[in-house]
Amino acid sequence: MTRQHAHTAPRLRAWLGLAVVLGPVLLVSMDGSILFLAMPRISQVLSPTADQALWILDVYGFAVGSLLVAFGSIGDRYGRLRLLMIGATVFGLGSAGAAFAPTPELLIACRALMGVAGATLLPSALAVLSELFPDSRRRAQAIGIFAAAFATGFAIGPVVGGVLLGQFWWGSVFLVNLPVIIGFLVFAPVLLREVRPGGTGRVDPLSVLASAGGLLLTIYAIKHLAADGFSALPITTLIIGIAVLAYFVVRQRHLDNPLIDFSLFHDRVFTIAVITGLLPLAAWSAAAFLSATYLQSVLNLSVLHAALLALPGAAALTISCIVTPAVVERVGKRTALLVCHFSIAGGLLLLLPTTVTGGIGWYIASTVIAGLGYGISFAVVADTAVGAVPAERAGSAGAIAETSNEIGNALGIAVLGSLAALFFRLQGPDLAPTLDETLQLPSLLPSVIQDAKSAFVTGLHVVVVAASLLHAALGTVALRWLPKPAPQEQTTEVQEQPAQERREEQAVAGRG
Template identity: 60%
Template sequence: MIDAIALPSRRSSWLGLLTVLSLVLLVAMDGSVLYLAIPRVTAALKPTADQTLWILDIYGFLVSALLIAFGTIGDRHGRLKLIMIGASVFGLGSLGAAFSETPAALIACRALMGLGGATLLPSGLAIVSALFPDPRERAQAIGLFAATFAAGFAIGPVLGGLLLQSFAWGVVFLINVPVVVVFLVAAPVFLREVRDAGSGRIDLASLLLSFLGLLLTVWSVKTAAADGFGSRQALVGGLGLGALALFIDRQRRIDDPLLDLNLFRDPVFTIAILTGLLSLVVWSATGSLSGIYLQAVLDHPVLAAALLTLPGAITLTVTCIGTSRIVERVGRKAALVATHALIGTGVLLLLLTTVETGGPALIASTIVAGLGYGLSFSLVAEIAVSAVPAERAGAAGSIAETSNELGNALGISLLGSVSALCFRLFGPGLAGTLNETLAHPGLPPEAALQAKQAFVTGLHAVAGLAGASTLLVAVAAGLWLPRKLPT
């Protein structure tokens, strides 16, 4: 049973919502803000190809690995208490990241930000729900919560590009600090404690197995792409897959699993979670590679690169806000199928990019795919929760949020590794990344061209894989889902 101490007034409820949304925006933005900043980071800190990928995705990995566990901790010990601690950790991590002087320091600070960020989404959503006892207002508030999260992902690269036009790369992290300070001052005034005395215990073995399994498996894939596949990658990858197998087996046997596998027996729930996972895999991979493409291949200044991403960001945000009206017209099934069809079609437009030109193709890609992303961000949690019994709604919501964060991390790691492999195979062999190669002293023009062509080849490989995968899921959703989805 949920215990919300003192029902808030209508005015304080909306002020409390604004307080929570400020943090939601930050968590979402920090999943994408580095897409345009990474060339500046690599120029300043000179990370290896492997370190560059970890700088991008360690944040998402920690958020996704700890999201469900922190949801349970918040239920038991208090959501407001947890979110205050998490916001403080997030702010400290942001401050450290802004002034990092080595790749290892930046990776560590991004990890600290992920640790704090994992507390914010589930706790924030529970607090928002408790602020609005009226079902209609609660639905509006949760819709704004989802729209803010989507907008944060969309505007992260744009805001990063605008700031980088005038400031050093650390500013993309430093902007978090004043927002966190304002939240820590406002939260005790406008928010109330929320807890669930009936929540289950946290299974530490499951948490450790899931985290190690993901970490070791992805490390194996990433290093194999950058350095070639050897016995070390095989051993570590085998250990990672073994840990994931043990994790899944344990979820079947324990009373309070971190991942309720029984929920996946419902095809509606499964397709919804796959949608959340795959859409963020594609979004993060193509978004990070597009930022490098615009600056390092086409030689656009960071502000021009940011402006080229703006139409897609606007499309995504507007679509997310208008999803409920779209669903009323076409139905949930058609909207879910359209999500994958639009993302797949949009991503395949990246195949039209070349070393010489690609701005128009990229804009068209982000607009078409942005329609699909906007639908996905709004639909996934709603469909996942409505597909399961009411007593399992909390677990379904946590899995839906986790699928988004995990997709964000896996996209950069796995599809980013495909790009890195192409660069290793077809590049001039002077360095592991495009930016490192272009900064090589005395680089001949033909080697620079070869490096750019190799990067575009990697971008095309990622776009082809991502586009084909999403279109296949669109077909699967059309065939497997019932004509009318539950509401």
């Protein structure tokens, strides 16, 4: 009886703790995509400019991506639970402010605040799993579930947004966060223990400023270069951002406790995995945003109808994310990464047959096929990052993985979205910068509407071809770089894991 209680109690606490952590994780990822279907409604009410609309969409991802590294290290040093509690509180306040924002400027500010809070939540939440699940096999399962929640948040964000907009006003897409945040603040102190790993040293303030400032300046410059072309301000900003990031990299090599251990990138599997965290998110966010506009503004579907059409792809993504850890255990990360990139490349190309008059079937097929690859990317990146480092660096490693995700999400909308906007301006009627703004103009002739929609579809096709080629290229690099695992090594690894698990369970029972 004593042995069974000692074995069951820690495991029950671990899984309950995981369930509590998944709430904010789901919200942080969901808020990266929940506005894809809501933007037409927000544009009608708040009337943002084209530039403000892009900032409403991507300032959240910019804030999260630029601060993840800093907050991952801060959580490692000063306590992950404390940072989770602070971040959840600020995220709730930012959500409430965004829901009732009367102007585009205030909405952008609240979205930025939510992004800062999100940067505190993701790396610490991922690091907590290392404490809850010390066994490598169970940790991989937990991280697979974590990654599935993160992926599901991105996937169902547009669906949740569409359902809420079908019943309530646009601010409801932010208020939906509050019940989850309140639940987390109530149960987290009960189920999660504070973790302050020893020997991690003090936080280097200059590294924090350099990582956050360099990333923000660089992403800002890339966004404006893609959207507006070459000019003095974005070029100067890009040069400064790259210089700050270079200083950050050099400084890390001379610190005893750096924010990022760049030696991790000597491992080719780790490097490919981190790039895999960035590129699929860029492709997914751009394709999801442009497809949402295509379904609503080109095919004239309702918000709810468009949301329901996204469900098959969301299901494929979630299932893929959950089963990937077990599949990787058998086939290896090399094969999983190859399947990831080539399935995304093929899935994106299925959007090419879409036209101004139809393409719903092609859209569903595209999201399902590409969704398999997106799910693999989430699971492989997270598990590789956390499993490659000791427990005291789990927050920093998790931050690298999540940073690649968030920067990819932001760059997808900023760069690939701007590429679509460029082709719309070049081939469209040249009456407004975007399709939605053009369609809102009064007294448009049917021929002008047709030209505008055709130009948008052309931009969508250009984006999916570009993203597909990038994925095919990265898949080819992975094929050449990553060695095939020896069959004997794979078998040994699979056989050793249950033995290690039994030894750790016996040790727990012995302490009871």
